[in-house]
Amino acid sequence: MKKVMENQNSFSIFFLLAISLFFSGFILANLARASSENLNSGSQFVPMPSISFFESQTYSAGTLLSGTNAENTEVYINGSSENVIYQSKTDWQINVPLNIGDNPFEIMAKDPNNNSSEAINLIITRTQKGDINGDNMIDDLDLAKLVANWETNWPVGDFNADKVIDDLDLAYLACHWGPQ
Numbered sequence: 001m002k003k004v005m006e007n008q009n010s011f012s013i014f015f016l017l018a019i020s021l022f023f024s025g026f027i028l029a030n031l032a033r034a035s036s037e038n039l040n041s042g043s044q045f046v047p048m049p050s051i052s053f054f055e056s057q058t059y060s061a062g063t064l065l066s067g068t069n070a071e072n073t074e075v076y077i078n079g080s081s082e083n084v085i086y087q088s089k090t091d092w093q094i095n096v097p098l099n100i101g102d103n104p105f106e107i108m109a110k111d112p113n114n115n116s117s118e119a120i121n122l123i124i125t126r127t128q129k130g131d132i133n134g135d136n137m138i139d140d141l142d143l144a145k146l147v148a149n150w151e152t153n154w155p156v157g158d159f160n161a162d163k164v165i166d167d168l169d170l171a172y173l174a175c176h177w178g179p180q
Contacts, residue, residue, distance in 0.1 A: 048108065049067050049075050061097065065093065129159050136179065143173060151165060
């Protein structure tokens with residue numbers, strides 16, 4: 001009985017190993033075929049552009065996005081290369097308008113054959129000046145954040161841009177208290 005069980009266990013292990021090897025070979029063969037089809041179709045790797053520092057939250061009605069790209073590529077912002085300015089073959093910039101709320105941007109590069117890089121997705125949130133937490137209300141929650149950053153250089157609460165959170169920023173907050 002014990003010998004029969006050992007033979008069945010050995011057979012089961014052998015059977016599972018054979019199936020695993022078959023499917024592994026099948027998957028690898030299909031990956032290799034798909035990879036060679038991409039190479040034969042002229043599809044090429046296009047490096048993603050880089051993005052310089054940007055503010056993810058701002059009160060401004062617009063902002064400058066900039067970065068670098070590979071030579072012989074064009075940068076696309078939300079599907080368009082219109083208004084992208086090139087300072088050199090590898091430096092790009094664009095002024096983009098910002099609406100109140102979340103402003104999504106998809107940034108990618110394309111080569112002359114129209115092959116695309118992977119996209120970089122970012123969101124820049126524009127809030128009303130004074131609405132620190134972005135809930136369309138200037139209230140005690142905004143005041144608490146302002147006070148927590150008192151006498152520091154915190155751009156989010158520095159409404160007059162003098163590089164310090166102080167009584168002038170508090171006065172601005174008080175003057176705009178309530179729904180926005």
